[in-house]
Amino acid sequence: LFSLERLLMAKLMGWEDTILALATPPGIGAIGVIRLSGKNAITIVNELFPSKNLLQQATHTLHVGFLKSNIEVLDEVVVALYKNPKSYTGEDVVEISCHGSPFIQEKILQTIIQNGCRIAKPGEFTQRAFLNGKLDLTQAEAVADLIASNTEASRNAALQNIRGGFSNILSVLREELIKFSALIELELDFSEEDVAFADRKQLNELIQKLQGTTAILLQSFSLGNVIKNGVQVAIIGKPNAGKSTLLNTLLNENRAIVSEIAGTTRDTIEEVLNIDGILFRLIDTAGIRNQTDDVIESIGVQRSYDTMAKADIVLYLFDVNTTSSEDLMTAINEFESKQLKYILVGNKVDEEDNLFHKKYLNVSDILFISAKENRAVNKVKQHLFAEAVQGNINQEATIITNARHYEALQKLAVSLLEIEQGLSNNIASDLIALDIRQALHFLGEITGEITNEDQLDYIFSKFCIGK
Ligand code: GDP
Numbered sequence: 001l002f003s004l005e006r007l008l009m010a011k012l013m014g015w016e017d018t019i020l021a022l023a024t025p026p027g028i029g030a031i032g033v034i035r036l037s038g039k040n041a042i043t044i045v046n047e048l049f050p051s052k053n054l055l056q057q058a059t060h061t062l063h064v065g066f067l068k069s070n071i072e073v074l075d076e077v078v079v080a081l082y083k084n085p086k087s088y089t090g091e092d093v094v095e096i097s098c099h100g101s102p103f104i105q106e107k108i109l110q111t112i113i114q115n116g117c118r119i120a121k122p123g124e125f126t127q128r129a130f131l132n133g134k135l136d137l138t139q140a141e142a143v144a145d146l147i148a149s150n151t152e153a154s155r156n157a158a159l160q161n162i163r164g165g166f167s168n169i170l171s172v173l174r175e176e177l178i179k180f181s182a183l184i185e186l187e188l189d190f191s192e193e194d195v196a197f198a199d200r201k202q203l204n205e206l207i208q209k210l211q212g213t214t215a216i217l218l219q220s221f222s223l224g225n226v227i228k229n230g231v232q233v234a235i236i237g238k239p240n241a242g243k244s245t246l247l248n249t250l251l252n253e254n255r256a257i258v259s260e261i262a263g264t265t266r267d268t269i270e271e272v273l274n275i276d277g278i279l280f281r282l283i284d285t286a287g288i289r290n291q292t293d294d295v296i297e298s299i300g301v302q303r304s305y306d307t308m309a310k311a312d313i314v315l316y317l318f319d320v321n322t323t324s325s326e327d328l329m330t331a332i333n334e335f336e337s338k339q340l341k342y343i344l345v346g347n348k349v350d351e352e353d354n355l356f357h358k359k360y361l362n363v364s365d366i367l368f369i370s371a372k373e374n375r376a377v378n379k380v381k382q383h384l385f386a387e388a389v390q391g392n393i394n395q396e397a398t399i400i401t402n403a404r405h406y407e408a409l410q411k412l413a414v415s416l417l418e419i420e421q422g423l424s425n426n427i428a429s430d431l432i433a434l435d436i437r438q439a440l441h442f443l444g445e446i447t448g449e450i451t452n453e454d455q456l457d458y459i460f461s462k463f464c465i466g467k
Contacts, residue, residue, distance in 0.1 A: 018044060019120035019128075020112055021466035022105055029100035034108055035466060036117060037125055041092040044115045045079060054094075059083035067096070069111045075104050089125050090132030123463025130448065137448025138167040141402055144463050145228065152277035153227045157399045166217055166398040166405075167447045173210050174443040177436060180206065184433045200423060207420050210439075214413050217400050221409075223389060224401035226312075230272070230279035231388045234311035241317045242347040246371035247271060247282060250381070275385045283307050313387050314342040315380070320368065321351055325360050332363065343383050347371050405446050412442040 018038025024031070036045065046054040051065035061081055067074040080095040087093040098104055113119070121127075123144070130140045142161035149155040161167070180203050235243045251271055273280040308314050316331055328344070335342040344363065350370040360366055367383060369376040400406055415438040422432050443449075 018117045019124055020117045021120040023466040031097050032100045032105045034096045036094045037089045037091045041094045044117055045094045057081055074108050075099055089128040090134045122465045123460030126463060126467055127460040136167050151279055157227050157401050169213060170443055171447060176206055177440055181436045184429050187429045204423050207416055211416050214409055218409050221400040221406045224399040226388050228401040230281050232281050232311045233313045233315055234283045234307045235315045235317060237317035241319050242371045243317055246317060249371050249374050249377050275381045278388055280384055314340050316342055317345045317347055319348050320346040321348055328363055341387055345369055345380060408442050408445045412439060415439040
């Protein structure tokens with residue numbers, strides 16, 4: 001049924017067209033790749049490729065030759081053929097590797113367009129792969145995540161989901177639930193006779209299983225978010241505590257190379273640190289340290305409230321030579337009353353003898369460092385990492401990184417609870433059937449069995465062109 005639905009949607013979305021796009025980044029490179037997909041892909045390229053009849057070539061083969069527009073030679077290229085259904089999109093796909101000059105690429109694109117092809121919309125190749133049943137929706141979304149991934153951890157999470165990840169788990173459970181749904185619907189046809197085709201005990205077990213899976217997936221979202229979007233850390237402390245020094249020491253070793261992190265606005269100055277594959281965005285409070293506010297000046301928090309509120313973790317840095325244990329307690333109370341996650345770092349231990357250990361006996365979990373001499377700064381990193389992932393990151397686990405999935409899972413959890421309660425209250429079959437339909441709907445939304453055109457357009461519009 002669902003493939004019929006997809007087919008219908010495909011028709012609506014201009015599936016008949018053959019599409020093309022530059023698959024490599026614009027600009028000069030060694031090679032540029034132009035990709036076509038659609039039923040006329042091979043015919044169109046064949047008309048520009050006089051040295052061989054591409055229509056007669058086997059799938060998954062490469063062909064070198066000149067690309068010509070009438071008598072004008074456009075470039076010498078390599079053409080790769082992927083015939084349907086064994087291609088990325090499931091349609092006929094042709095990839096032309098040309099020389100990486102923007103001028104040549106543009107010329108080839110224009111010539112092909114004149115021959116009956118149109119420029120693909122962002123994500124349209126992947127969208128077609130989805131519509132042709134090559135990928136489910138979570139896998140398609142994972143393709144976008146993989147392209148956007150900028151750390152080891154985000155790459156792993158995306159790869160896991162491309163391979164099927166949690167949608168496999170959910171599909172299996174969904175199928176079992178469909179079976180029950182069918183049996184219960186059957187009962188409705190025999191309602192006079194008061195028969196039960198669907199074993200309530202088994203149904204209950206299945207619901208428990210689904211609830212378990214859903215709960216685990218929902219829990220994984222906070223970690224997923226950390227992996228995908230990184231962790232905001234605010235370094236807070238009095239002037240001269242050593243914040244800039246610490247920032248520099250941290251960054252000297254681990255400054256991350258980042259392109260763009262999804263969902264971030266750069267309204268504050270941030271430095272990005274890569275600790276074991278997780279990106280930590282250190283909010284630079286150095287710039288706001290001079291604007292003091294009497295009330296909170298005592299703990300050196302100054303105008304950092306906004307920064308703190310935005311942060312996932314507050315790193316409170318204090319000078320062990322000048323900070324009393326009372327000062328420290330004031331800061332701690334402040335953080336706790338605001339329910340912030342914080343770590344306490346005592347700096348400049350190189351200037352003190354060992355007295356500082358005794359000074360803060362009533363406070364546990366202080367990291368003592370010297371930012372200037374790079375002493376124990378590694379411990380700061382370890383703590384940040386531990387705080388962020390809470391000790392449960394492993395590559396095998398399935399992790400939700402997508403807000404759309406999270407939302408659908410939340411709704412799923414609610415409808416599962418309704419089924420569970422309905423079963424324990426022995427409610428009528430028709431009501432249970434309704435609840436099950438509801439749960440199936442949310443399950444289907446995640447994997448894409450149930451979608452609408454707007455939603456698909458939205459999802460795929462976030463891709464880059466050519467993918
Ligand atoms: P900020 O105002 O919190 O950013 O503090 P800075 O990083 O500018 O440091 C203030 C002063 O403390 C500078 O003179 C630093 O060299 C010094 N400082 C920073 N960290 C240490 C440290 O670990 N040990 C010592 N002895 N001095 C430090």
